[in-house]
Amino acid sequence: MMGLKNKKWRLGVPRALFYYYYGSWWETFFHHLGVEIVVSPATCREIMDLGVELAVAEACLPVKVYYGHAAWLAPRVDALFVPRLVSVEDKSYICPKLMGLPDMLRAALKPCPPIIDTTVDLARRREEGLQSAIKGMAKALGMGANRVVEAVAAAKARYREQIFTPDGLKENTARQKLTVGIIGHGYLLYDRYLGMDVPEKVARMGGKVVFPEHLTEGEVEEACRQLSKRLYWTLGQKIMGAALHFMDRDDIDGIIHLTAFGCGPDSLVGDLAERYARRRGKPFLLLTLDEHTGEAGLNTRIEAFMDMLYRRRTA
Amino acid sequence: MKVTFPHMGHLWVVLKTALEGIGLEVVVPPPCTRRTLELGVRHAPESACLPLKVNLGNFLEAKELGADTIVMAGGVGPCRIGYYAQVQREILRDIGCEYEMVVFEPPDVHFSEVLEKVKYLNRRPWQEGLRGVMLAWQKACALDYLEQRVQHLRPREAQPGRVDAVFQRALRELAAAASRREIKRIVRQAEREMATLPLHTGRTVLKIGIVGEIYTVLEPLVNLNIEKRLGTLGVEVVRGLFISRWINDNLFKGLLPLPSHDPAKTAPPFLNHFVGGHGWESVGDAVTFARHGCDGVIQLAPLTCMPEIVAHSVMPAVQEAGGVPVMTLYLDEQTGEAGLQTRLEAFVDMLYWKKKRDKERRSAGAWGYFLGVGRGS
Numbered sequence: 173m174m175g176l177k178n179k180k181w182r183l184g185v186p187r188a189l190f191y192y193y194y195g196s197w198w199e200t201f202f203h204h205l206g207v208e209i210v211v212s213p214a215t216c217r218e219i220m221d222l223g224v225e226l227a228v229a230e231a232c233l234p235v236k237v238y239y240g241h242a243a244w245l246a247p248r249v250d251a252l253f254v255p256r257l258v259s260v261e262d263k264s265y266i267c268p269k270l271m272g273l274p275d276m277l278r279a280a281l282k283p284c285p286p287i288i289d290t291t292v293d294l295a296r297r298r299e300e301g302l303q304s305a306i307k308g309m310a311k312a313l314g315m316g317a318n319r320v321v322e323a324v325a326a327a328k329a330r331y332r333e334q335i336f337t338p339d340g341l342k343e344n345t346a347r348q349k350l351t352v353g354i355i356g357h358g359y360l361l362y363d364r365y366l367g368m369d370v371p372e373k374v375a376r377m378g379g380k381v382v383f384p385e386h387l388t389e390g391e392v393e394e395a396c397r398q399l400s401k402r403l404y405w406t407l408g409q410k411i412m413g414a415a416l417h418f419m420d421r422d423d424i425d426g427i428i429h430l431t432a433f434g435c436g437p438d439s440l441v442g443d444l445a446e447r448y449a450r451r452r453g454k455p456f457l458l459l460t461l462d463e464h465t466g467e468a469g470l471n472t473r474i475e476a477f478m479d480m481l482y483r484r485r486t487a
Numbered sequence: 488m489k490v491t492f493p494h495m496g497h498l499w500v501v502l503k504t505a506l507e508g509i510g511l512e513v514v515v516p517p518p519c520t521r522r523t524l525e526l527g528v529r530h531a532p533e534s535a536c537l538p539l540k541v542n543l544g545n546f547l548e549a550k551e552l553g554a555d556t557i558v559m560a561g562g563v564g565p566c567r568i569g570y571y572a573q574v575q576r577e578i579l580r581d582i583g584c585e586y587e588m589v590v591f592e593p594p595d596v597h598f599s600e601v602l603e604k605v606k607y608l609n610r611r612p613w614q615e616g617l618r619g620v621m622l623a624w625q626k627a628c629a630l631d632y633l634e635q636r637v638q639h640l641r642p643r644e645a646q647p648g649r650v651d652a653v654f655q656r657a658l659r660e661l662a663a664a665a666s667r668r669e670i671k672r673i674v675r676q677a678e679r680e681m682a683t684l685p686l687h688t689g690r691t692v693l694k695i696g697i698v699g700e701i702y703t704v705l706e707p708l709v710n711l712n713i714e715k716r717l718g719t720l721g722v723e724v725v726r727g728l729f730i731s732r733w734i735n736d737n738l739f740k741g742l743l744p745l746p747s748h749d750p751a752k753t754a755p756p757f758l759n760h761f762v763g764g765h766g767w768e769s770v771g772d773a774v775t776f777a778r779h780g781c782d783g784v785i786q787l788a789p790l791t792c793m794p795e796i797v798a799h800s801v802m803p804a805v806q807e808a809g810g811v812p813v814m815t816l817y818l819d820e821q822t823g824e825a826g827l828q829t830r831l832e833a834f835v836d837m838l839y840w841k842k843k844r845d846k847e848r849r850s851a852g853a854w855g856y857f858l859g860v861g862r863g864s
Binding site for chain 1: 532533534535536561563564565566567569570572573574576577578581757758759760761762763764766790791792793794796797798799800801802803804815817
């Protein structure tokens with residue numbers, strides 16, 4: 173990789189998984205370092221098929237889609253940016269599959285471009301972990317310290333600005349009576365192909381959609397205090413916190429949990445959320461997506477759920 | 488208080504001894520059977536991993552025998568096992584099965600929490616309790632030692648099943664043993680009996696390394712007795728996971744001078760970071776087994792196990808670099824005996840022919856070298 177030091181980099185960033193959380197940070201950071209960023213296009217049939225073919229069958233759908241994005245990028249860039257995300261906050265983890273992602277890709281992609289796999293591990297000492305991750309990224313690209321400080325500042329500013337909402341939900345104002353909380357991983361909710369546009373579907377059937385990202389960190393934490401043990405998955409905590417928060421709110425009529433087949437943490441977190449919802453009498457719909465999920469079946473289930481909510485409302 | 492705990496292979500012998508050692512009344516759950524599995528599957532989340540389901544079945548069956556307290560281990564991620572207890576508690580609550588749960592979490596938060604729990608359970612003076620725990624540890628070592636002898640003898644004995652019978656009896660005796668002297672006597676006795684078993688002569692014995700998630704590796708119910716099946720097919724099984732080693736690595740933090748996994752050294756460049764569970768060890772062990780002349784490696788994992796999926800994903804690279812065939816088997820409540828047997832037979836057949844071909848090639852190569860032709864030209 174040293175030989176590429178003075179070259180103008182074309183760095184591939186897959187539009188999947190944590191791109192939906194940190195994409196803006198990464199883009200600004202690399203842009204400031206004078207690195208050309210190539211982000212893969214939005215998930216489509218071609219990309220999903222590429223991934224499904226490459227990944228082991230047992231991997232979860234979002235990881236398969238990530239493989240697809242990486243495979244799409246591989247012939248088009250000098251290197252792939254696949255950070256090894258171990259932990260992004262104190263004493264919490266990201267899913268094991270993300271810890272192994274760079275190695276998994278190296279074993280699957282033939283030929284495989286160089287992979288920048290900086291480890292991001294903030295589980296013990298948050299600040300130190302972040303510093304070393306940033307240093308690692310810059311070093312991999314052969315950049316000096318001065319430019320990095322500047323780039324980090326810019327990236328931070330941009331990251332704070334961006335509050336995550338999927339753009340352009342077409343809400344059906346004629347029938348706007350219900351509020352539905354949709355919980356799930358960001359890379360599922362905001363990837364329109366992978367997530368099968370569920371939020372949009374709900375909105376079109378007359379639901380006002382609320383996402384976990386609409387809640388503050390404090391609200392999530394507050395709600396999670398009901399649990400007997402802290403959830404050690406960053407996103408699991410967010411999903412559970414949102415679920416519990418939505419359950420306690422009278423203005424939310426129902427909760428939809430969108431999950432991907434094979435998602436490990438969701439198999440436990442989702443079950444707990446459903447149990448709590450049942451005990452509290454809050455309508456709860458679990459939608460599990462995989463590469464075989466049919467649009468019609470999904471529509472029917474959402475319609476039935478929405479109808480049920482209307483009936484509860486008017487009853 | 489009547490305590491129970493989840494099953495995992497022969498772990499019950501160790502746990503029973505330790506818990507009785509500190510003065511508790513212990514209800515060992517009935518041995519895992521299809522019923523255990525079915526009970527667990529009925530109430531557990533569908534896509535949860537298999538150990539959670541079987542453990543739940545254990546708790547429900549132990550309840551029938553009057554248990555009222557569960558002792559189990561927890562964790563702080565990233566693998567799902569750390570949250571088993573919480574999910575199981577809610578499930579048991581929803582189906583009206585009352586249990587108290589004492590969950591031992593790793594002492595990385597506060598060691599005092601662990602001590603509190605031990606204090607809560609302990610019914611005897613410290614010295615006596617400690618003696619019980621030491622006895623449990625000695626039993627774990629004895630069991631693992633004998634099991635390794637069994638793995639060696641299974642493919643070589645002339646009458647399949649004899650060595651297992653010896654082992655089963657030793658297991659029962661060990662469970663009841665009350666002193667170190669007794670343990671030693673049982674081990675010596677079993678060894679003597681094993682030494683007298685009639686052996687095959689001239690059978691080609693293949694060597695297969697078993698790696699994977701600890702529960703599926705150690706629990707015969709869920710792996711459908713894979714080691715015995717392989718033994719009958721003429722395969723000597725080796726593995727890196729043993730209860731004593733697990734206790735040493737996890738509870739004593741590797742303090743005791745036992746051979747231990749060192750995935751940090753063996754797994755790279757295939758897998759460069761821990762991934763929770765035993766994923767890193769699986770890759771590291773596969774590399775170790777390939778280097779030490781195993782003919783093949785079998786990876787066992789519960790379906791949807793996250794760390795093992797990572798390991799599985801990099802296995803093609805291990806296989807390519809080490810020249811050792813790797814087969815991954817996911818196990819769940821749907822796994823059928825006939826299907827597993829067929830896959831094992833096919834894999835063993837393939838290894839057998841590969842070994843034969845490699846041997847022929849080697850000898851042909853040697854002759855070519857001797858005659859001054861071939862090789863390197």
